[in-house]
Amino acid sequence: MRVGSFSEHVSTYFNLVLETFTDYYPSSAQNFLPQISSAFSRQELPYNLNTIYSVVTIVLLVLYLFKRLLHLDQMGEAPLVHMKEEESGVDELQRTSKEEPKDGAEDTVGETGAEVEKEVHPMKIIMEKCTVFKSVYKPTWFWGKSGHVQTVLFGVMQKPHRAIEVSECKPYFVTLPDTSVVSFHVYEPLKPHQSGEEITLLICPGIFGSYNKSYVQSTIGAACARGYRIVCLNHLGVLDEVELKTPRLFTYGNTEEYAAMCDKVMEMFPDSKFISLGYSMGGNQICKYLGERPERQEKFVAALSICQGYDCIRAARGLKRWDKMQALYSYILTQRWISLVEKHPIVMQTAVERGINWKDVKASRGLGQFDYHFSSKYYGYDSFEKFMTENSCSQHLDKIDIPLLLINAIDDPLIGPLYHDIPLAVAKKKSNVAFVETHHGGHLGYFEKGMFYPREVWLDSAILQYCDAAIETMAFKTASKKTSTSSDTSEDKWQHAADSATPGDADMITNSDSLTIFRSSEFVKSAELKVD
Template sequence: MLANGLDSLLFSYVPTIVLALIIISWLLNVFSRAESPQIVYASSEKDADSTHGRALAQNCPILVERYAPPLLWGRNGHIQTLLFGIVGRIRPPRPSGRRETRISRDGASVAFDVFDSTIDPSKPIIIVCPGIGGSVESSSVRVFVDYATSFGHGVVVFNHVGVVCSVRQRRLFTYGGTDDFDVAVQYAKEKFRCHGLVGVGVSMGANILVKYLGEKPRRQKDFLCAMSVCQGYDILKVKRLLTQWDQGRFFYNYLITKKVLQTVKRNSNIFDTVKAGDGSMATVPLPNKERTLSATSLYEIDEYLQRRLHGYESVEDYYREHSCCNYLDKVTDVPLLIVNASDDPLVPESLMSIARNYAAKNSNALFVQTKHGGHLGFFEGRLLVPRTVSWIDRLAIEFINAVIQMKL
């Protein structure tokens, strides 16, 4: 009787358990099929197979393979995004390099890390521009450095101003701070004269890289190729989207704001170094320390600190000038690979259309859109535990190798 009672009790919970498993599977998007990426490149009117973009795609086998993230959670863009934001990469190595510091034209201290102990003379130097508030200390950057150097590449990691060392002037990094990035590029050009350069930018760093190449097109001759990962292209539109609850963007905005505020607090002396009427600040209000440190959105930091530090009359002017979408069409003389994920909660389809339209008419460009990956996640693995090296790390090296082969 007791056994029968227990059996009946357990059986009564079966529908509930099944329903719970179905709901969890739906939330985790477990049943979403892994697929190969969508690829956009320009087609020649005379010969559809003749464009550089198509040739690059054909020489990157990874682009015809299915990108398969960990089954139990990797099909959910939010989990990929949050795991990347909290952990970065699993079991990251700590490659050995050296810190270099230079002074920019306005006196700011620009730091970058150099990894050149195992350079193959035939391989280009990779210059990495990390995401917002990123540096060589980011686990994802360390994984990529270790992976790239294993193939014989030298790597220079640009650290955003104020992140790894105290600033020497009255400012921090900006969304489109190409003058600071140029310091690292000029160092690489001088130090590694016999090597070509490759630019790899992620998120905000991708915006800086593309803007750098487009605002002065002659810079493109210094680069063998470039790669942009998970950026939003138009900062003005991005900031409007970040105020919305759709896809939880308001929540992500808050998390990113807290990360940026850590850098602001480490460099709080910037509030004391700006004087009324100081240069371009003559008609712009002074930074507001109290409002900045209590900010809950990036817009507030930009309004009460950044645009005032840099002398902009409005946040909109600041965003407009720092957006790479205004320079993208001028990037024509260097192969450019642009990657976004369809389930990226921060960069919706409306922003990806900027890159898609650009690639469709530029014979040197390739736009790749994965089904999964979130914002910068791109974790790979079978069931639960992801591998250390991500899909995007492997794609970067394969893309560079494809360009090298096509140059031979």
């Protein structure tokens, strides 16, 4: 390669890098560096300046790569909150007044001009109280704007709110009808909750998850310090200290283990109020748990789902892509699945008995292939598509009526915007659902503040603010409903007495706000009754 052409190439690249970093240089440097670049292209620089130029070029190239990979030029942004747009009373009045009244019906709205009062849904009030969704989320400066770094570090970095030695922790066990043993851990609160109520968070962790995962420990540490009791499910086959007594592992959407834990905890703490919380795959499970049997929702105040994929079939297709290295993450998770199966001889033996070719399973390079060769056949499904469909929560989201918060990150390399149309559609349709999109956070990372080492976890603040607001709002709604019911019952009782009276027994029914008076003609004939 000729030196001149090489010089021209480096000079061109230098100018490109210089334009990219214009905002980072003082005005003097902006005037000086182009002169060096021009002189180098004409080969007018002495040897020592040539060396300096090479060093500066390398440094700028490294910074340019950091900028592209770590997004150092991006600033923190407030999350995007999607909710159903409620029609105001004025809008409904205008729409109703334009409609022609039916035959024989009076246009009462047009005559009175009164505005239609619409009740604000509790979810609107809850989200209004959560300042964390209105503030700017500032990830850790140097690497926090990279979804890949956030995703990789969430599993290996000790988060600020780690729950070791902060609360009493006890393991509990529940036996399922097929004799499988489900384990869960209970953390008691460090102080009473600010509401004075007994509040329990029922956590379902992500894939291969248990109570000792870093993201779970972070939430436990923060929540126990705020007065919450934490109960965390340990997925079947994950913990080494819990023997797998049946050839059964967890799946993406089987809610039997979570349901058994919830039933047991509700027996243990009958006076507590409950909130359901799921991470990633656990978010899929808790939404399916609440939606497939809506009567379960009566025992819950609210629910949260963090970084889930909603539709297993679409997730399997998306994890074949390479635009955000999804296929690499899928390969890593597949190897973990294979290792988990091989760790339990009872599962391996059953797989052979059910006609599964282990060589095909070992050759899987993605979750889709693994579930095709192993999961769908192991659990007796006719097809891969049926297995994935029945394990998805997307078909149950519209049956959830309690306040439900769905959170996903746009830069999540596993569950990115490719699937956000599902929660967005539900949030636009149902008043009880809010979908929050953060620009950064990766998959369950959400490290916040700090230059190189994070000082906070944004996700913990979001979870606790939402839970506090839900407890306060729903408690007020319940109290108001009881008061209204009591008033309606009293009024109905007097109205029934009035309706059952004969014309000769009663000649006046007087209603004055909360006072209802029935006057019998036998006792009052000529006296005047004044009601203040």
